[in-house]
Amino acid sequence: MDSNLDVLIYAHDGRGLGHVSRSVGIGLALRRLYPGLSVLLVTGCAATAELIGDGLLDWIKLPSYKTNVTSGKSSGVKGDSNIDDKLLGELRARNIRDIVDAYRPKVFLADHTPQGKHKELLPSHTVSPETVRVLGIRAVVGEVGKVWSELSVDVFSGSYSNIVWYGDSTVAGKSELERLESHYGVAPHEAGYVSRLSELHCLGNGDVKRNKLAGVISIPWSGEGTAVLLDKLAQALGRIDKGYGEWKIYMNLRESGAAAAVNGFSGLVNVRFEQVGPQFLDDLRNSRSAVIYGGYNSLTDVMVCGVPSVVLLRGMKDGEQEEHAALLARKSCAVQDVFSDQEVSVEELRESLTKCLAAEVDGCSINLNGAENAACYLAALAGVDDVDRQS
Known part of the structure; x- marks a missing residue:
């Protein structure tokens, strides 16, 4: 040929x-x-x-x-x-x-x-x-x-x-x-x-020892309910002990409405916003907890890192995320709770994140x-x- x-x-x-x-x-x-x-x-x-x-x-x-x-x-x-x-x-x-x-x-x-x-x-x-x-x-x-x-x-x-x-x-x-x-x-x-994170880890850059983050929150693209969800997250994080450390929220800060989202967290000194990018994976490895959307890539990342996570679902018509997250929740301690992003309450977010902060993830048996x-x-x-x- x-x-x-x-x-x-x-x-x-x-x-x-x-x-x-x-x-x-x-x-x-x-x-x-x-x-x-x-x-x-x-x-x-x-x-x-x-x-x-x-x-x-x-x-x-x-x-x-x-x-x-x-x-x-x-x-x-x-x-x-x-x-x-x-x-x-x-x-x-x-x-x-x-x-x-x-x-x-x-x-x-x-x-x-x-x-x-x-x-x-x-x-x-x-x-x-x-x-x-x-x-x-x-x-x-x-x-x-x-x-x-x-x-x-x-x-x-x-x-x-x-x-x-x-x-x-x-x-x-x-x-x-x-x-x-x-x-x-x-x-x-x-x-x-398939884990891209595992491959990047093979590059051998090494991990820098630093203080653990309380958690990372990943919202890689905004939908019709994102503004309401962010308001709930701001209220939930405000009710969690600041002694756990810093929270980082990864979003596309170039999207319209991003500035308003950042302003909604202005009273929380232990919350920072970051542009979606490769730094997220380093921070995920160094976190006590995570809030992610239930896409294949994000679920795989938290399993590889062994980070207890709150999984949000966007309610897409194909039903893939609901089915997949439910399967993994039965097999991996990394998936602690699964919620609809539009229906989850402030108290549910607070309770679930508090649970994640106290949880330990055992070794993963998933390939x-x-x-x-x-x-x-x-x-x-x-x-x-x-x-x-x-x-």
Whole structure:
């Protein structure tokens, strides 16, 4: 095969960071374990460089999608390029096709759906027929119509040959694997949970000893109920003993309304706001507690760090976060309580955070080596013998 690239990774983008973060974790693992492999990531996510940090992973930036969420339903709007959502999908489809045609990767890993967001992967399937195309699926899919559609089956059967599942069947059981196999006609390869944090930890930067934070709170993107939630958090934190230490709230401070959110905590001297970025992971490792949203990436981070956490749910229509958080709450002490972000009360937040501050998390029995296992799987598909793997 006349190939210029070993592995090309495509990451779905538009709202949260979970899809891109998983893809970055796998890319970092490939570069760490197989330094001789050529690897590229392609995505529109503007935060990708921050997610990669000091890791050795190169990437190609597409114009970004943007998504608004109303009553749990997402819809596309103009992104930072100010190009109409539908037209942007068509333009990105041409970009991706040209990238695949130029690099002709041995292996192509697509996150989430075989057709890509707005079907933007379809034109790329007509070039580089020798490329082995792999679909990566998160631990709990939820009722995402584009994953379970007949179109996804037709696209997969025409262009893909493999599925890698970023989950642990001891947590979710075999039902998700069986459903995927029934839908796509291929038995998925079970890799385990993918943690970008674990890969960044392998960079060997070392931990600086410092006083423990009381906790970190992550609100990576604002929704229709964010302002009310922040007001409740301000009241709850104001009722917790300041002797536990400092709280850090990570938000996108560039969003409209961020200044008003900061002002709502002006009377709390032990609360600081930080811009969403790589520093969050260092602070998470150094925290007694956390408040996170129940996305795959955040749940995996708190399990890796062993931090007792309050998990918030946005009430998305696909039901993925509710199902996933409930499963993990039964398996990991890192998930202490799960609440709806719109229905949780001030007292529930205070009580749950107080419980987290007093809790200790035992060692996790969940498979969190998904990035490394997925990297080994992809390297084998690219024709690399495992003897070439770095320790």
